[in-house]
Amino acid sequence: MDFDRKRWVQDMIRPGRKRPLPVLSFPGIQITGHTVEETVGNSQLQAECMKAIADRFDMAAVLGLMDLSVEAEAFGSPVRYSSQEVPTVTAAIIQEEEEAEALQVPEVGAGRTGECLEGIRKIAEVTEDRPVFAGMIGPYSLAGRLLDMTEIMILCYEEPEMVETVLEKVTGFLCDYARAFKEAGAHGIVMAEPAAGLLSPGLFREFSVPYVKRICQAAEEAGLVMIYHNCGMVEPLLGDIADIPAHGYSFGNAVNMETVLKQMPADRLVLGNIDPVGILRSGTPEAVKHAVTELLETCGKYDNFLLSSGCDIPPVTPLENLQAFFDAAETFYGKA
Template identity: 85%
Template sequence: MDFDMEKWMRDMVSPGEKRPLPVLSFPGIQITGNTVEETVRSGRLQAECMEAIADRFDMAAVLGLMDLSVEAEAFGSPVRYSSQEVPTVTAAIIQEEEEADALQVPPVGAGRTGECLAGIRQVAGQVKDRPVLAGMIGPYSLAGRLLDMTEIMILCYEEPEIVETVLEKVTGFLCDYARAFKEAGADGIVMAEPAAGLLSPGLFREFSVPYVKRICQAAREAGLALIYHNCGMVEPLLGDIADIPADGYSFGNAVDMARVLKEMPGDRIVMGNIDPVGVLRSGTPETVEKAVTELMERCGRYPNFLLSSGCDIPPVTPLANLQAFFDSAQAFYGK
């Protein structure tokens, strides 16, 4: 039976105590004993990693791994793997308009997308007390990996038709990928679109928002909740982000969370934004407690605020720091 996502989302925007929802999955390798490379290549190990985090920490949902190389690799991008770092795309595969036209859209399940679907299918069969949210890249961020992150910004001005061709293809794929996650048992999706945070408002409206909206529509039609994640410096883009019909929004530590909350819809989840590297990875339990308490004191009065990290938490983040994150949130509500 599907998780009651309408009730879950109502609870997340209502006054009262809430379990945090950091972008937390990869540190589970410290519990399972597997490397990052082993985990991202295996749906079974991904599920074990997610379950380990769900068992250890009182999160509001179970999150799929935020690996933004998966979809690009399915399109043919080369990827570098590591035992302790998240995989990264190493080179563009499109330089010319002819290559954009010839780009083949892979079937859902190609490459490691099939392992990600298998991981969600397994964890959805095991975890019943909270929703399962799959991870997926956003359209502009995927196009940027295929075209090169610097080059795509130049092309937006000089040869926008190349960017549009790639965006059309990747958006169709991502809509199908979202539907496949629903069939695998996911209750929702966290879609990461960080590269779009580098765009001007005009380019953001042209090269990201319309394509994101199509994926939101596909998710809604499939019965999936969708949380939009952008960890860039997006304060100039907040009005346009608020126009994206997502069920929730996740922001990075580059922005002032209190300002963000004032500008975002009060009836939708707004998540953020403890620094995942400077505070959670490199800090101590004491500095984590201080950062969480300060953020909660500034933002906890907003009913739709949900404590989170500003982005994906690195795999080797100390588990003691993560425990301090959750303990500090609970202590705030206990005051």
């Protein structure tokens, strides 16, 4: 499809009815009849899963699978698979400075990154009515999986050079990965950097922001929309997040959405933040409708607000709850 990213962002900010953009892809397995494990390793099943969601729900874009183990696995991390849960990294692969120095940067396409690229290619070929956004991990969150999430926090203080060595390597890979998604037909990227939400403002500025900016620049040069996602308790970090040159920012249910909106640039999208587990997965359709309506009544007056989930929606989330999410949005904008 012909796609003008500047016009798309402007259209999303323009007052009027807005199509939601939740982090929604994995529940498509309930429609395709395949397991998570089968889907994440097969580009055709990934494309079918994305198409199933796009056909059923009126989203602002088609979203690739948000599987934050893919890039770490390409670097050599062990991963646990399951039929109904998103894969997870099970152990660190770097303990010493020498191992950080010796870490080999994989070719883009290694491991399941090749399946993810091909899945985006296949869905982009059959999607004409909206853009296709790929999902990928952010640099600090990837480094944390390679070093261990708890250990990297300590290393930021005790061995910052070791952390920086890993960050340099993963950032180069992620820049190339973003460019490859563009070549595969993606129109944008949703980059998840949740682990950075645990950092203090000073560490955030040192160990996440500069590397995220480099990936944003690579996406900008490739002509991609970049949406930055951080579902942590990021209110102390909002000033620094606003300095990241993304086209949109996606936040989790740990923050007050109106507080966030007041501090973010009005000319960029701000997405959030219905609880994906407590409300969407575990709630009732009535609870979903109430939460969506309440959020839109508070934040719908901000033209740059786009209704979303606070994080990736779990694979087994009831489809009737997801329908209630979209129906509540349609009802709100129909009355506006």
